Amino acid sequence: MHSCPYCGKDCINEEAVNMYLRMVKKFFKYQNKDSEITFERYPTVGEVGECKETGGRIYLCPYCEKPFKAYYKNEEVVINCPHCGKILALPATNRTFC
Ligand SMILES: [Zn+2]
Ligand SMILES: [Zn+2]
Secondary structure (H helix, E strand, O other): OOOOOOOOOOOEOHHHHHHHHHHHHHHHHHOOOOOOOHHHHOOEOEEEEEOOOOOOEEEEOOOOOOEEEOOOOOOOOEEEOOOOOOEEEOOHHHOOOO
């Protein structure tokens, strides 16, 4: 069980967590660390639910498998996991295009 990074309760969709971790395994198998393309180079962060109390979106890091509060930096397509500091690509829905 993972606890919500906002309220500490069970807001995280465990089904989504399992699905995401299965998918990301495949990514690591074919990961191209020298690629110019962000999405071949870094794993996309997992979207594993919304906090029922605050409505905040919950992300999951594929490296440390810990949930954290969704955030993004302006005009950046990557963020760092607040737990382990690894670079993660943002899901397409949050990307800002110039
Ligand atoms: Zn919550
Ligand atoms: Zn992490």
